[in-house]
Amino acid sequence: MSDDNYTKVLLDESEMPTQWYNIVPDLPEPPPPALHPGTHEPAGPEDFAPLFPMALIMQEVSQDRYIDIPGEVLDVFRLWRPSPLFRARRLEKLLDTPAKIFYKYEGVSPAGSHKPNTAVPQAYYNHMEGITKLTTETGAGQWGSSLAFATAQFGMECEVWQVAASYRAKPHRKTMMETWGATVHPSPSEVTEFGRSLLADNPDHPGSLGIAISEAVAEAVADPSVRYALGSVLNHVLMHQTIIGEEALIQLAKVGETPDVLVGCTGGGSNFGGLSFPFLREKMAGNMNPTIRCVEPAACPSLTKGEYRYDFGDTAGMTPLMKMHTLGHDFVPDEIHAGGLRYHGMAPLVSHIYELGLVEAISIPQIECFESAIKFARTEGIVPAPEPTHAIAAAIREALHAKETGEETVILTALCGHGHFDMAAYESYFGGSMVNYDLSDATLAAAMETVPVVNG
Ligand SMILES: *Cc1c(COP(=O)(O)O)cnc(C)c1O
Numbered sequence: 001m002s003d004d005n006y007t008k009v010l011l012d013e014s015e016m017p018t019q020w021y022n023i024v025p026d027l028p029e030p031p032p033p034a035l036h037p038g039t040h041e042p043a044g045p046e047d048f049a050p051l052f053p054m055a056l057i058m059q060e061v062s063q064d065r066y067i068d069i070p071g072e073v074l075d076v077f078r079l080w081r082p083s084p085l086f087r088a089r090r091l092e093k094l095l096d097t098p099a100k101i102f103y104k105y106e107g108v109s110p111a112g113s114h115k116p117n118t119a120v121p122q123a124y125y126n127h128m129e130g131i132t133k134l135t136t137e138t139g140a141g142q143w144g145s146s147l148a149f150a151t152a153q154f155g156m157e158c159e160v161w162q163v164a165a166s167y168r169a170k171p172h173r174k175t176m177m178e179t180w181g182a183t184v185h186p187s188p189s190e191v192t193e194f195g196r197s198l199l200a201d202n203p204d205h206p207g208s209l210g211i212a213i214s215e216a217v218a219e220a221v222a223d224p225s226v227r228y229a230l231g232s233v234l235n236h237v238l239m240h241q242t243i244i245g246e247e248a249l250i251q252l253a254k255v256g257e258t259p260d261v262l263v264g265c266t267g268g269g270s271n272f273g274g275l276s277f278p279f280l281r282e283k284m285a286g287n288m289n290p291t292i293r294c295v296e297p298a299a300c301p302s303l304t305k306g307e308y309r310y311d312f313g314d315t316a317g318m319t320p321l322m323k324m325h326t327l328g329h330d331f332v333p334d335e336i337h338a339g340g341l342r343y344h345g346m347a348p349l350v351s352h353i354y355e356l357g358l359v360e361a362i363s364i365p366q367i368e369c370f371e372s373a374i375k376f377a378r379t380e381g382i383v384p385a386p387e388p389t390h391a392i393a394a395a396i397r398e399a400l401h402a403k404e405t406g407e408e409t410v411i412l413t414a415l416c417g418h419g420h421f422d423m424a425a426y427e428s429y430f431g432g433s434m435v436n437y438d439l440s441d442a443t444l445a446a447a448m449e450t451v452p453v454v455n456g
Contacts, residue, residue: 136228148176
């Protein structure tokens with residue numbers, strides 16, 4: 001691009017990547033395998049078969065560096081992809097920084113976040129194997145909405161367990177899921193035995209992602225025509241999201257930039273992995289050298305405060321054991337507004353590369369995140385979802401640091417969703433009722449007590 005006055009970098013549909021990137025074969029050490037919850041032996045495809053279609057199970061353990069995106073999936077992606085890359089010039093000006101801030105905007109999808117990037121292929125592969133219904137959990141409502149949209153594209157049914165706190169705070173997410181044809185329950189629910197047992201103890205149980213996963217899994221394994229879909233954490237989910245980073249690489253190349261710092265918010269790790277893995281590939285190949293940093297909430301800091309060990313993905317302990325940074329599968333985080341970041345664990349792949357020292361991690365309390373989001377909205381216009389306010393806060397910290405050093409740091413982040421359904425969170429900020437939570441060592445120690453002991 002000859003002039004330097006651009007605000008956004010767009011790609012033609014014909015420039016959209018047609019392959020996903022699988023980082024696993026490029027890593028210096030292979031990630032530890034998932035284990036069977038009973039025998040603690042490495043889990044085989046048959047252990048996942050009641051939950052997922054074989055095509056996704058094979059992607060989960062694939063050693064191929066690139067996997068073709070099916071044509072029917074690309075057709076759906078064209079509804080909103082390629083997504084724009086913005087240069088945050090107005091925010092840069094407000095901060096009076098020499099840094100260049102770029103953000104890849106995933107809020108242009110029908111559901112308003114990056115999650116349809118994996119919901120669509122997951123629905124497609126299930127449909128191809130004759131599955132007629134998918135069950136899932138949702139925290140903030142983003143994943144449930146995305147799966148509801150995706151299943152509608154292939155004429156499938158969708159049943160969603162929405163974390164009760166979010167079900168009550170965000171009734172319009174439910175209506176959106178219903179618009180796409182899904183059925184929605186608050187979790188814990190009366191539908192499953194596990195849900196009923198929790199409600200018997202506490203009828204106002206706020207729920208958690210781990211509990212909602214247990215309920216959705218229980219319903220899926222009970223019926224052979226039903227499978228379960230997970231919106232984050234697993235290898236195949238992170239791989240589906242790499243289309244974000246592949247597009248961003250092309251877009252930055254068009255304007256002659258390479259990132260010095262890449263920051264992304266991490267709940268289960270999928271938007272972070274999706275943006276960063278293609279850049280990590282380039283870094284490992286010696287083509288660029290960005291610092292790559294995960295940003296998590298201070299109230300749910302799995303990477304910066306959790307332990308790296310085998311744990312369940314859900315609260316009832318039904319899933320295979322995954323080696324990951326975990327706060328314990330019984331951990332119920334405080335009710336921060338970034339519902340999508342309230343997960344007790346971190347993706348095994350992100351945990352592994354963090355352990356290998358390939359990426360860094362920090363945690364940020366929510367009030368700083370909303371302060372940053374408001375600066376962003378008043379300059380760039382887009383009102384961010386509560387989750388990426390963490391990424392924005394980290395980008396602003398970096399831009400202010402560049403101001404001190406006078407360096408022209410190139411910062412890249414993902415604005416992984418808009419916050420149009422999150423006005424209650426902004427309202428609580430403006431009303432002065434938002435509080436910061438810190439995770440105490442005692443709370444953490446208590447939650448870690450039930451994590452199974454596994455050799456290795
Ligand atoms: C679900 C969600 C997240 C958290 O999930 P990751 O897998 O860590 O990306 C973050 N932001 C938004 C907008 C989400 O919908």
